Amino acid sequence: MNLPNPLIPGFNPDPSIVRVGEDYYLATSTFEYLPGLPVYHSRDLVTWTHISNVAVRDEQLGVVNAPTNLGVWAPTIRFHDGLFHLIVTDTAGRGTCIFTATDPAGEWSDGVVVDLEGIDPDLAWDEDGTAYITYSGLVLSGPDIGAHRGIEQIVVDVATGEVLEPKRSLWSGDGGMFPEAPHLYHVGEHWYLMVAEGGTERGHSISIARSHSPHGPFTSCPDNPLVTARGTARPVQCTGHGDLVEGPDGQWYVVMLGTRPRGMVRSFSALGRETFISPARWTRDEWLEIDPVELNPRDGFGWSEDFDGPLGPEWMGVRRRPDQVADLTSRPGWLTLTGEGEGMGAFRPVFVGHRQEHQTCEIRAVVDASHGVGGLAVRYDEEFHYEVEAGAGRVTARAVIPGFVRESSVEVGDGQVTLVISSAVPAAKGLGHPSSDMVSLGLIGADGSVRVLEEVDARYLSNEVAASFTGRVFGVYASTGTVSVDRIDYRGDNS
Incomplete structure (x- = not known):
């Protein structure tokens, strides 16, 4: 497939994607802007339509007083048991929230709050219906504000937000700063944990680990990082914060954020962090490979x-x-x-x-x-x-x-x-x-x-x-x- 890149141009960072039948739905961060959390729809991964926003009522988010750069961070959109779920960190507002909808183009719920300290929550279910929230353990308040505990996980009741088990530590990545943006997938015999490392700036990257259980222990891929533009002349930089999906052609893809810096030393990204896409595949050793992100902008x-x-x-x-x-x-x-x-x-x-x-x-x-x-x-x-x-x-x-x-x-x-x-x-x-x-x-x-x-x-x-x-x-x-x-x-x- 000759996919456009950026896939969704302009201010559209931290993309998360889900496939339901022949339909694809993608959500991105909005920070202090409202309505919050745009939802885009496609059937071919090429043509995308902005069909709705999750947060269209005051009671859904606490963004009205959020300082610049806080607000709505890093959603994950998923589908389970006939219901769409979107989980997100509402910093300086309600905290971690789970919103639901029967139709992502329609009205989303007011959301339930989950008591956890961290950012970038992911939502996944195992075969018996147990729901796992896997998140980045960034401390957001108190004397240790700014400290990072790596990737953590809890079990929840998604209908009420009740935490059912104590948090557990899963993985801290492969040494890059700020392990974040975790996504948990069950593919074949393994559970895969994909994360971003290196910060969302020029050191950004994607790494992966796997286990036979959704709660670990996880083993790092020997070829990490799977994607990074650091130290390269690639026109798309800061690539990371990815989410995995199978395309209509049977090819796997990862959507991720990236920037298009310009200038003599490519120092300034006018449009901020945008949504990009790149092909991926499973190796004989059952590890994931992701191609470097290629620039392929749409016509004006x-x-x-x-x-x-x-x-x-x-x-x-x-x-x-x-x-x-x-x-x-x-x-x-x-x-x-x-x-x-x-x-x-x-x-x-x-x-x-x-x-x-x-x-x-x-x-x-x-x-x-x-x-x-x-x-x-x-x-x-x-x-x-x-x-x-x-x-x-x-x-x-x-x-x-x-x-x-x-x-x-x-x-x-x-x-x-x-x-x-x-x-x-x-x-x-x-x-x-x-x-x-x-x-x-x-x-x-x-x-x-x-x-x-x-x-x-x-x-x-x-x-x-x-x-x-x-x-x-x-x-x-x-x-x-x-x-x-x-x-x-x-x-x-x-x-």
Whole structure:
């Protein structure tokens, strides 16, 4: 199969996948964004549709006050006994939660809480129906916060969250830091425990061990790590945090996170951690092999949102859902936002956003800020964001990084205006440009052409500089008064 890579582009880290008959379902992390936990569907591993989000109600998660980089970490999606299960760590919120659904495209339960201290939980069942949660033993509170106990396991009642047996220690990997992202599989005569090691940065990798029992003892594969890009010139770096699935062609595959760094020394990953896929196979010795991740980006494409109907599941907000701030009825055919006195630097901005999916792109928004201040923005978090803002007859381009603000303004008069943000590869300097891309902030002028107010280095909106686990998210916002948006147009490619 000629699979695209990234499989699901943009901010889609920590993928977990399950096959049910001829259908595939994949979930990823969302951290401080809501709705939480997107669920994607495919029948061929090529074409994916965002069919739902697990967390669409306040009572399901505690993300509303989650600090940046906390919130919803590393889901595992599984199917057992006619029911879909998704288990996830809700850091700074409810803790470890198990959600269920009869149809992953429909409504998910409010979830039950499991009392464990750790992250990246996996869920597996043995033949007699015993449910095992295997997780990474990271200490999240108390005097030992940050300490790591390796991979641990408990037995639970998935219906109630009750822990039925004391935790046991399983494996600590093969020496890499932060053994995490465990997944437990029963294939043939063995139980396999696949983990990530080396941290989610450039040392990231996948290793595996096996046992004749789901609770060990586990023996390391002699060929670990099975996948890593560290110390290589591969265009896809940070590969790890994998989940195993059998494809429609009988071939096994591993989905995993990775990044696409750019720049002269490939130092900046503009889109953050994305979902990739690579073929795998079982050897004669009944060990797993995984191919290195190959870059195979999809062709460029574009789309438009005219706000004539409800927002799709791909739209999201920061620590609150789009439906909690978006008014689609008071001005039909427009999205209206009401500001709360703060802009994109707010902990909980009035913002409706979408993942940036291409490394080169242009976003346009038709905005009427006659009765307020707001506009079009691209953000990594509340400290790193660029925007084009309209209000009081003026358009202002602004770039914000910690301790520094750069802006330019132009008078345009009242009425609607088309704001533009674009990202492009900078011209090479000698051996290459040091940055990932340059972002232009501007508007459509009276002659119909783009008028650039600021062109700014975009390395600051990257995984490595912002030190965020998310990725670039663009969207529209309001700071004060009411701001209405008639249309958003997006086009992008991977040049």
